[in-house]
Amino acid sequence: MSSSDRNFEGWAGVDDRATKGGMVLKQFQPKPWDDNDIEVKVLYCGICGSDVHSLSGSWGPLDPSKPNICGHEIVGQVVQVGTKVDTSVKVGDYVGIGAQSDSCRQCEWCLNGEEEVCASITWTMNSPFQHGNAKAAGFISCGGFANYWRGPAQFAVKVPDGLDLGSVAPMLCGGITVYSPLEQYGAGTRAKRVGVIGIGGLGHYAVLFAKAMGAEVTAISRGTDKMEDAKKLGADKYIAMSEGIKGHENSVDLIICTINPDTLDVLPYMPLLRPHGTLCLVGIVRNPLSVPCFSLISGNRRVAGSNVGSPAAIGRMLQLVVDKKIESWVQRWSFNDINKALPAFEEGKPRFRFVMVNTENGGKL
Ligand SMILES: [Zn+2]
Ligand SMILES: [Zn+2]
Structure with a gap:
């Protein structure tokens, strides 16, 4: 036709x-x-x-x-x-x-x-x-x-x-943008502990999907106002950055950063990563990042990025949604x-x- x-x-x-x-x-x-x-x-x-x-x-x-x-x-x-x-x-x-x-x-x-x-x-x-x-x-x-x-x-x-x-x-878009890096970095397998910065549109999917993939999930937000929602979404732990990260150092293998302020200081989040850990950005931060070299060298840590996801990855995400009965x-x-x-x-x-x-x-x- x-x-x-x-x-x-x-x-x-x-x-x-x-x-x-x-x-x-x-x-x-x-x-x-x-x-x-x-x-x-x-x-x-x-x-x-x-x-x-x-x-x-x-x-x-x-x-x-x-x-x-x-x-x-x-x-x-x-x-x-x-x-x-x-x-x-x-x-x-x-x-x-x-x-x-x-x-x-x-x-x-x-x-x-x-x-x-x-x-x-x-x-x-x-x-x-x-x-x-x-x-x-x-x-x-x-x-x-x-x-x-x-x-x-x-x-x-x-x-x-x-x-x-x-x-x-x-x-x-919102879902696949976080599903793709969770899959790439092995949430629930190689990355058994996943942190999610920002509990908003993308972040709520990151918590839902990481949990469904079998990871222990830590929600990370500025204050305590998202704590109740994060728990309802399935987060196991919650960090309010305004109250400091004491007790949470060295606790996650992968962090998905969903926030997109004009300027992002990644340094406060780096101590959360375990050795070989990755901080993966999915929100577009307008100004260049400044990452102190030592925070990467120590513990073989990485700062990375990820861009949406392919049609095949969307298909795998939707299968997870079916299998685990996930609702937006x-x-x-x-x-x-x-x-x-x-x-x-x-x-x-x-x-x-x-x-x-x-x-x-x-x-x-
Ligand atoms: Zn979009
Ligand atoms: Zn091509």
Whole structure:
């Protein structure tokens, strides 16, 4: 089947009021159809920090020449499948699309199922395509704050039966961003003790997943206000940095750092690491890190980073979610209330993720 004639409509940022109640519903042109593409009716789309950063101008002024249709935690139902699609996806399937929509598809990393480290990534929003007619047309990707999504089938992951689709949506960026390093560093096996800095959107997944992978989990926050939630999420221990780390030195093999202040001082966290331990950053800290050399040399410790996760890793994460019956802590908003949801997100209201629900397409509030 060739291109559809569906009417694409989405919520776009048009000026610096985007996250202050100024999102505008407008029709848009999807990427030119490619026979490797699918089309998806969007039921749910999470709101992630990067949506808000790019719409609010905190990553540089909003560029009106781009579509600015954000949203990259998409769950929907497949309505059209290209003739060259070689995955098993078919019309009627429920699929998820995360932050990454394409890659070169031929480098060693892509061929090894590690597309998240490919040198030519197309992000799901405001990012140029690298292939075929979409590249030729200079097409810039459009995300899931819309009624439909069109893109490469290779980056749509089938959602296992029986999962709450609204709960799955924010796992597609927020969840995989912490699942991937937990898997890379062997949470529950090589890393039996895992620390999580920041109990927010990403951090709540890090606690849930690390626990489900069999690790002992230490939640690490500034004060004591997140202690109750951390315990409910399954954390075994809690460190309030404001009260010092006495008694917790040398206690974890891996720390996932989910916070993203403009400047991050990693030194206070380093004594928490056991020998061979890794402090892995997943939140984007704007200013360069300053890491005293001795804190790395002593104990063979590392400071590392990790970037989202591949479609295959998303599949493994969703299998863990099925096996361990993991549910996101989400608050649901109607798509029509996006101009209330984005300001509430900016005020730090999510406990712990917001999901936009497209009720007209069958999503459930
Ligand atoms: Zn590649
Ligand atoms: Zn994201």
